[in-house]
Amino acid sequence: MLWVLRILRIFLGVIFVYAAWTKLQHPWTMFALSIDAYQLLPEWAVLAIARTLPGLELVIGILLLTGFALRYVALAAALILAMFFSIMLFSWGKGMAIDCGCFGLGDALTWKSLVRDGALLVSAMILAWSAFRVQRRLGSRLFWF
Amino acid sequence: MITRRTATGALIVGGAALSLSAQSIPPAAGKTRGSVMAPMKVEIYSDYQCPACKQLHDQTIRPLIDEYVNKGKVLLIYREFPLPMHPFAKEAASLAVAAARLGKYEQVGDAIFSKQEAWTKSGKPEEALLTLPAADLAKIRALAKSPEVAAEIARETEAGRKANIQQTPTMVFSYKGKTYPVGGFVTWSILKRFVDDMLSR
Numbered sequence: 001m002l003w004v005l006r007i008l009r010i011f012l013g014v015i016f017v018y019a020a021w022t023k024l025q026h027p028w029t030m031f032a033l034s035i036d037a038y039q040l041l042p043e044w045a046v047l048a049i050a051r052t053l054p055g056l057e058l059v060i061g062i063l064l065l066t067g068f069a070l071r072y073v074a075l076a077a078a079l080i081l082a083m084f085f086s087i088m089l090f091s092w093g094k095g096m097a098i099d100c101g102c103f104g105l106g107d108a109l110t111w112k113s114l115v116r117d118g119a120l121l122v123s124a125m126i127l128a129w130s131a132f133r134v135q136r137r138l139g140s141r142l143f144w145f
Numbered sequence: 146m147i148t149r150r151t152a153t154g155a156l157i158v159g160g161a162a163l164s165l166s167a168q169s170i171p172p173a174a175g176k177t178r179g180s181v182m183a184p185m186k187v188e189i190y191s192d193y194q195c196p197a198c199k200q201l202h203d204q205t206i207r208p209l210i211d212e213y214v215n216k217g218k219v220l221l222i223y224r225e226f227p228l229p230m231h232p233f234a235k236e237a238a239s240l241a242v243a244a245a246r247l248g249k250y251e252q253v254g255d256a257i258f259s260k261q262e263a264w265t266k267s268g269k270p271e272e273a274l275l276t277l278p279a280a281d282l283a284k285i286r287a288l289a290k291s292p293e294v295a296a297e298i299a300r301e302t303e304a305g306r307k308a309n310i311q312q313t314p315t316m317v318f319s320y321k322g323k324t325y326p327v328g329g330f331v332t333w334s335i336l337k338r339f340v341d342d343m344l345s346r
Binding site: 026027028029030032033034036037039043046047096097098099105106108110 | 195197309311312313325326327328329330331332334335336338339342343346
């Protein structure tokens with residue numbers, strides 16, 4: 001079980017750091033345009049998310065790579081990915097031709113991006129579930145793995 | 146990805162150098178607006194039958210023209226990208242490109258977008274142009290059927306595909322040698338922030 005956890009957390013950690021990097025290398029207002037294209041949020045929320053989300057992704061990615069407080073970090077990753085996936089699915093279902101905004105510029109919202117993000121969500125859910133299960137079995141001494 | 150392939154080419158328009166992304170082709174006659182000396186360029190890949198393109202045209206591009214293009218800060222380049230899923234989009238694009246050759250691209254483009262819902266139902270984009278003078282309409286009709294116009298649309302569509310354009314509308318901003326593609330409709334207030342942010346760098 002522990003080796004599965006390690007592989008999953010390193011995989012998701014790398015993905016989160018990469019997602020953050022693709023956003024941080026461009027002006028934050030560029031990411032705001034991607035969020036705005038979903039036409040779901042008011043301006044203040046678009047701006048707030050555009051400013052904070054890449055940093056949050058980076059922190060989650062680094063924490064996943066280190067394995068620190070894995071239960072909570074994996075749960076946070078799963079919740080974020082569930083939010084992304086729901087919004088993407090809703091927008092794709094409406095037939096919106098927009099950028100996904102997931103991994104930088106020119107990443108269109110298509111069934112392929114949905115499958116990709118769906119797979120990431122399943123991975124994060126498995127990681128969170130496994131982390132809680134292993135923790136319960138091994139006790140609180142295992143905070144870091 | 147467009148950004149990773151970024152390189153600049155040069156084109157002489159009106160005696161001034163116009164830098165475009167590597168995939169870009171020279172803008173067709175009558176399909177640019179603004180100064181070629183503008184620090185920022187935006188290419189708009191559009192489909193006249195696409196509702197989001199109409200929304201972008203009506204709500205975002207108009208203020209962009211008023212506040213940036215007309216003030217020499219942004220050069221606007223119109224590109225045709227009719228999607229196969231829209232059966233009358235190519236015909237509408239042909240009319241607009243034909244009008245460009247008479248110097249009436251924006252006038253005709255505005256008319257086509259303004260009556261999008263009606264001609265999408267009737268299947269006759271020409272109906273949007275009935276308010277034009279008869280002589281202009283006749284010229285546009287004739288030009289729209291010419292192979293040159295069809296070739297221009299095909300050329301721009303192909304250039305769009307090569308530039309990884311996958312949807313309409315897509316705006317491709319070029320600034321200081323970098324390109325930034327933006328897919329879908331975006332609100333004017335957010336786009337204005339982006340343009341101001343870029344121009345201040």
